[in-house]
Amino acid sequence: MLGLSAFCSRDAKQSPHTRREAQPVGRMRLIVGLGNPGIEYAWTPHNLGFLVVDALAEDAAIRVTRPEAKSLVGLGQIAGQEVALAKPQTMMNLSGLAVRELISRAECEPSDMIVVCDDVALPWGMLRVRERGTAGGHNGLKSVIGALGTTEFVRVRLGVKPEELRGDLKEYVLRQIRRDEEDLVAEEIEQASEAVKVILAEGTQSAMNRFNRRVSPQDEEETEE
Numbered sequence: 061m062l063g064l065s066a067f068c069s070r071d072a073k074q075s076p077h078t079r080r081e082a083q084p085v086g087r088m089r090l091i092v093g094l095g096n097p098g099i100e101y102a103w104t105p106h107n108l109g110f111l112v113v114d115a116l117a118e119d120a121a122i123r124v125t126r127p128e129a130k131s132l133v134g135l136g137q138i139a140g141q142e143v144a145l146a147k148p149q150t151m152m153n154l155s156g157l158a159v160r161e162l163i164s165r166a167e168c169e170p171s172d173m174i175v176v177c178d179d180v181a182l183p184w185g186m187l188r189v190r191e192r193g194t195a196g197g198h199n200g201l202k203s204v205i206g207a208l209g210t211t212e213f214v215r216v217r218l219g220v221k222p223e224e225l226r227g228d229l230k231e232y233v234l235r236q237i238r239r240d241e242e243d244l245v246a247e248e249i250e251q252a253s254e255a256v257k258v259i260l261a262e263g264t265q266s267a268m269n270r271f272n273r274r275v276s277p278q279d280e281e282e283t284e285e
Contacts, residue, residue: 064128064135064144064165088135088142089260090166091116092159094177094200096234097149105220106152106233108249109176109200112218113145115253129165130158139260152200156207163208170213174256175204180233182219185244189255189268190215214264216255218248 093109101107117124117134124134124145131146144166148158163170177200182188192211195201205211222232237245251271258267 064133064162064167087168087172088144088166090144090146090162090168090173091138091256092131092146092148092155092162092173092175092204094152094155094175094198094204095147096152097147101234103237104234105178105180105237108178108218108220108245108252110147111245111249112176112216112252112256113147115249116256117145119253129161131162133162139257141260143260152203154203155200156203156205159204160207170208170210173213174259175201175213175215176252176256177201177215177217178220178233179217180221180229182217183221184219184241185248186219186273187248187251187255187271188217188219189259189264189271190217191264191268214259216252216259216267218252 091113093111093113095101095107095110096104102110113124116122116138117136120136120138120143122134122136122138122143122145124132124147126133126135127149129146130150131148134145136143136145144162146158146162148155148162150158159173159175163173166172177198179188179196179198181196191214193215194211195205196217201215204213220233225232255267255271258270
């Protein structure tokens with residue numbers, strides 16, 4: 061499998077007749093799911109970003125197995141665009157180290173990236189697509205913003221807010237997803253995957269119009285992890 065740099069170089073060398081007009085010369089879309097590596101974290105609310113990348117990869121027959129840029133990476137095509145799917149392996153709070161290297165190797169800009177992650181300020185089952193914005197208390201996003209020095213990248217956030225929080229928030233997002241939550245989680249992952257495809261095919265605004273729903277001001281307040 062070609063690495064990110066080799067893949068971009070190959071695309072840049074294509075003739076104008078073989079290059080797709082929708083894809084800028086030498087550019088690909090980078091789709092990064094945030095989560096924690098390790099089997100103990102695989103099925104937790106904090107790893108929904110990884111699970112969405114897995115769903116996209118399965119649907120597009122992309123293997124996200126290549127170790128590169130402190131991540132597991134897979135290259136392929138989704139919605140007619142060349143993409144790199146990535147799952148940083150740095151632990152959530154250091155995700156920015158991997159993302160900065162991924163962007164450098166992919167020869168793209170932060171604005172070419174879509175970050176997918178969980179959000180404890182949104183109820184379970186709710187998505188929020190944004191063109192830019194603050195970290196909103198999410199330590200993975202904080203790391204990405206700090207490493208890149210910009211908030212100008214698209215993010216797809218999946219709600220995991222508990223109806224009633226008992227105990228520590230960190231313990232909550234790192235707990236195992238319960239059996240009675242599995243159907244809701246599967247539906248949310250499917251919706252987030254579709255949102256990413258709409259962003260790629262039609263643009264972020266179209267995805268925002270289709271997938272964003274109003275929430276109360278209380279649900280929008282920033283929550284620290």
